[in-house]
Amino acid sequence: MAFLLALETSSTVCSVALFKKEQLIGVSELQIEKSHSSHITVLIQQLLQNCQVSLSNLSAVAISGGPGSYTGLRIGSATAKGLCFSLDIPLIEVSTLEAMAAMAIKHTPDPEAYIYCPMIDARRMEVYTYLTHHNLQAITPVAPVVVEKDSFKSYLLENKIIFCGSGASKFRDLIKGEVNALFLDNIKPTASIIGELALPKLAENIFQNVAYYEPFYLKEVYITSSAK
Template identity: 45%
Template sequence: MTIIQIETATTVCSVALAGDGEVIAFKQLDERNIHAEIITLFIDELINAAGLKYSDIDAVAVSSGPGSYTGLRIGVSTAKGLCFALDKPLIAVETLAAMAQGIINEGDIDADTLLCPMIDARRMEVYTALFDANGGLVKPTSAEIIDDGSFKEQLQNNKILFFGDGAEKCREVLSANPNAQFVTGFANSATHITKKAAEKFAGTDFEDVAYFEPYYLKDFLVTQKKA
């Protein structure tokens, strides 16, 4: 089971190659507006470095959103293009769930701790969800404007780890509660997709390549430059 994994939901452009549920190699770069330029180069470099041919790939997995409109379009378009060209199945992994798995992979999480990935959605709004310490969904994905009352009920009884590129801007309004803790230096990575992609492959949980679209959560808004 060899899977190409793609993560482009944030400023990070990340590609991983996984075999039998283990990461073989990955490449990533955290730089805004670079995805379209380097994503196919990363894929090609990983395939060649592993001594594989594209025909050796069994599936393509992609981080499906929510996140950056442009980033998601590039990642999903690339994944679908590979699936069409290679006649391989497409696997979609929800971005926030993959982020939670990335924290779980680091270990040492108390059983009663909740995980709160956050993706920046401009101003004080974030795309977010809550997961338990095993990655189970506690509060579904939503777009939330964060204030000092956010997560008040959950913070009464649980420690919450906030992380992702939307978390830092929320630190000031949430950190007054001692149960609110922030993970610094977290970056989205295609390596975080590995476990869920392997599970979906084993269960033949595949997407319709022709009709699959990213989970944008909100409509894309076009703004005009100020004069």
């Protein structure tokens, strides 16, 4: 029996989900900041135990690959790679921004009437973002963007755009009154949507090289010097 374990650690949410073939059978998550390192393995163990599934039953592990929190991505990647190495099973990567867009699309009536712009908060006025159609066909590449009043102006002239994610509030404050800019709150990546997007990749054998895999950090980690 094919079981897929999905992990999401790129944001403040630390979550795991288990799929049996294409059916979601269990989810466990914590919405506590900086809980990933101390809770991810506990969540996995508890979820498998509750679903009466052993580690040896897993067919693959799916991971939210970024961009996002450097520390969270590193913890999720290390956990996923450790499981894949020890169990000799494949690793599947899902874009964090694509997962956020997929969640927004699921929450939108008549989704083909819009394009989507998930945003992950970065430092200051910067966000990690891209534009995508309702079928998850990318319009622009994933990139760091410093949001300004005229950001996405050419797209907003002809399209209704739904903005979502932790970085969207930065942009909302800049373009109040723009009728084509819509905002959807409370969109965070979760392990369940990571698993949903990973299932087609599992069927098509689209896997990562476990030995050399690294998350899509997008930018180098920003490190400050200790005050001491």
